[in-house]
Amino acid sequence: MAHVDAGFEARSTVSDQPRAGASGEAGWESVRQSQSTRRQTYRAHDVIYFEGDDARHLYEIVTGGAMLYKLLPDGRRQVVEVLGPGDLFGFDMDAQHDCSAETLVATTLMVFNRSEIERSSAAQSHLTRCALQQVCAMHEHAVLLGRKSAYERVATFLMRFVPERGTVNCKGPDDEDNDTGSLRLNMTRQEMADYLGLTIETVSRVISDMKRKGVIRLEKHDQITINRICSLCQLTGTHAD
Amino acid sequence: MAHVDAGFEARSTVSDQPRAGASGEAGWESVRQSQSTRRQTYRAHDVIYFEGDDARHLYEIVTGGAMLYKLLPDGRRQVVEVLGPGDLFGFDMDAQHDCSAETLVATTLMVFNRSEIERSSAAQSHLTRCALQQVCAMHEHAVLLGRKSAYERVATFLMRFVPERGTVNCKGPDDEDNDTGSLRLNMTRQEMADYLGLTIETVSRVISDMKRKGVIRLEKHDQITINRICSLCQLTGTHAD
DNA sequence: CGGGAGGTTGATCACCATCAACAACCGTGG
DNA sequence: CCACGGTTGTTGATGGTGATCAACCTCCCG
Numbered sequence: 109m110a111h112v113d114a115g116f117e118a119r120s121t122v123s124d125q126p127r128a129g130a131s132g133e134a135g136w137e138s139v140r141q142s143q144s145t146r147r148q149t150y151r152a153h154d155v156i157y158f159e160g161d162d163a164r165h166l167y168e169i170v171t172g173g174a175m176l177y178k179l180l181p182d183g184r185r186q187v188v189e190v191l192g193p194g195d196l197f198g199f200d201m202d203a204q205h206d207c208s209a210e211t212l213v214a215t216t217l218m219v220f221n222r223s224e225i226e227r228s229s230a231a232q233s234h235l236t237r238c239a240l241q242q243v244c245a246m247h248e249h250a251v252l253l254g255r256k257s258a259y260e261r262v263a264t265f266l267m268r269f270v271p272e273r274g275t276v277n278c279k280g281p282d283d284e285d286n287d288t289g290s291l292r293l294n295m296t297r298q299e300m301a302d303y304l305g306l307t308i309e310t311v312s313r314v315i316s317d318m319k320r321k322g323v324i325r326l327e328k329h330d331q332i333t334i335n336r337i338c339s340l341c342q343l344t345g346t347h348a349d
Numbered sequence: 350m351a352h353v354d355a356g357f358e359a360r361s362t363v364s365d366q367p368r369a370g371a372s373g374e375a376g377w378e379s380v381r382q383s384q385s386t387r388r389q390t391y392r393a394h395d396v397i398y399f400e401g402d403d404a405r406h407l408y409e410i411v412t413g414g415a416m417l418y419k420l421l422p423d424g425r426r427q428v429v430e431v432l433g434p435g436d437l438f439g440f441d442m443d444a445q446h447d448c449s450a451e452t453l454v455a456t457t458l459m460v461f462n463r464s465e466i467e468r469s470s471a472a473q474s475h476l477t478r479c480a481l482q483q484v485c486a487m488h489e490h491a492v493l494l495g496r497k498s499a500y501e502r503v504a505t506f507l508m509r510f511v512p513e514r515g516t517v518n519c520k521g522p523d524d525e526d527n528d529t530g531s532l533r534l535n536m537t538r539q540e541m542a543d544y545l546g547l548t549i550e551t552v553s554r555v556i557s558d559m560k561r562k563g564v565i566r567l568e569k570h571d572q573i574t575i576n577r578i579c580s581l582c583q584l585t586g587t588h589a590d
Numbered sequence: 591c592g593g594g595a596g597g598t599t600g601a602t603c604a605c606c607a608t609c610a611a612c613a614a615c616c617g618t619g620g
Numbered sequence: 621c622c623a624c625g626g627t628t629g630t631t632g633a634t635g636g637t638g639a640t641c642a643a644c645c646t647c648c649c650g
Contacts, residue, residue, distance in 0.1 A: 176488070178488060178489075178491075178492050180492065180496060180497075180587060181587070181589035182589075184496045184586075185496070186491055186492040186495040186496045188487075188488045188491045188492070189488075199481060200481065200484075200485060201478070201481045201482050201485055202485075206485045206488055206489075229470060232473070232474065232477065233473065236473065236476065236480060237442065239480040239481055239484055240440060240441065240442045240480055242484050243480055243483050243484060244441060244442055244443075244447045246487035246488075246491065247417070247419060247429045247430075247448055247487075248419075248447075249491060250419075250427055250429045250487065250490060250491065250494060251419050251421065251429070253494035253495045253546065254494045254543075254545075254546030255421060255425045255426070255427045255546065256421075257637080257638090258637075258638065296596070296597090297596075297597060297598095298596085302495075305494065305495030305496065306638075306639090307638075307639055307640080308596090308597080309597095309598080309599085309638085309639075309640080310637090310638055310639075312597060312598055313599080315598095316598070316599080328647090329596080329597065329646095329647085345421055345423075345425075346421060346422070347422065348422035348423075498605080498606095499605075537628070538628075538629060538630095539628085539629095547606080547607090548606075548607055549628090549629080550606090550607075550609095550629095550630080550631085551605095551606060551607075552629095553629060553630055553631080554606090554630080554631080556629095556630095557630070557631080570614090570615085570628080570629065
């Protein structure tokens with residue numbers, strides 16, 4: 109099923125390069141070059157806007173990564189989206205943002221005026237595509253939050269950063285004996301926990317356990333090598349044995 | 350009896366009447382009247398389509414209610430959206446549906462051809478609005494699934510059916526001493542549980558407990574009277590004490 | 591070398607899932 | 621009308637998963 113694939117692409121990894129094809133439309137490109145559009149850079153863990161702020165702009169990630177989150181009054185936090193290069197955010201229905209937005213790492217954004225977007229039909233349709241993609245991604249994430257075990261959540265999260273794998277039309281390993289992959293998270297344990305609906309301790313424990321069992325290897329805290337991608341994939345809960 | 354449930358905005362309840370203003374745009378109306386558009390009726394718990402089916406149509410609920418859900422291979426189910434009159438669904442990014450769709454009660458739908466939608470820019474913009482609304486709704490639901498207790502989940506779910514209340518700009522009770530509301534769920538306990546990321550037993554227990562504590566009263570299993578809406582609202586976790 | 595933030599590990603507990611039995615409800619047919 | 625079987629919902633007993641509390645470690649960076 110191609111859609112799951114697209115869902116994964118939509119929530120791309122936090123990397124340095126924009127994904128190919130993510131913003132390839134000509135009309136969108138012209139909005140990008142509009143003079144009211146500007147470029148802005150942030151450092152890691154900077155707030156871009158708060159929930160409740162007036163939603164005047166639309167943002168596109170050029171390089172780096174960001175997250176959207178909501179807070180409950182007692183301080184509980186839920187990260188609702190993790191975004192990478194090419195992803196759009198800040199397009200809320202209403203006049204106010206429904207989430208806070210924060211960078212994960214040093215990030216540069218394109219900042220569009222809302223009015224600009226509303227004038228261009230090409231921009232509109234690009235926005236629609238992104239929104240629909242996000243709906244799919246959120247559906248997938250709802251399954252994770254509502255029905256998966258801690259182990260499955262972490263495995264699913266890690267698989268997300270492996271291109272071409274873990275989806276329904278997974279190719280399987282290119283090389284049977286060397287089915288490895290390396291990835292950098294660019295998120296703290298707290299951010300992961302808040303995204304996965306877990307605590308920091310549980311995330312840490314699961315990762316340690318995966319390491320102990322030889323599924324992954326930790327180069328640094330946020331630099332992980334997956335020893336056998338297929339094994340990790342089995343742990344996600346989304347695929348039949 | 351006229352249930353209270355006709356007025357909630359983004360995530361409307363399952364009721365008999367379409368929400369006012371939900372589809373009031375002229376352009377959308379014209380697509381509705383296109384000859385390729387047809388009307389279709391379903392009985393309760395009928396499948397509209399399965400995850401993975403070709404996505405040829407777009408659906409709008411006229412009367413009744415439906416849900417979208419995803420299944421894991423071992424049978425775990427997560428209901429990702431609950432939809433009422435005026436709501437659109439079936440608009441996935443890709444060629445295949447990313448969720449299954451099923452009616453909750455007897456339902457009539459408008460069925461649009463995808464190609465029809467893609468031709469009309471008015472339809473496009475209506476679709477975008479709906480998609481953005483759904484993204485917001487999903488964000489809220491992610492908080493529920495990731496961070497709320499069983500009690501808070503059920504309370505949040507019930508509050509959703511009370512118009513003009515439980516939102517940020519809640520008016521407070523009209524009448525201090527008679528802050529009640531009546532609602533019909535139109536969902537089985539299993540459907541609620543799968544939506545809230547709980548088990549059927551937990552949902553049942555929480556509801557029994559609310560009854561015991563005098564927060565609600567059960568007329569029938571899916572017909573509930575809220576004795577003090579404000580009390581219920583306190584239990585949702587979304588509002589400071 | 592020292593301090594601090596972020597991460598790990600251990601012990602314990604609580605919430606909710608699971609398993610199991612039972613009750614209420616509903617339509618059907620005698 | 622009641623008996624019935626099946627479906628749906630409730631309640632109880634028990635256990636497991638993951639939260640909580642607390643101590644410690646490890647990596648940076650001055």
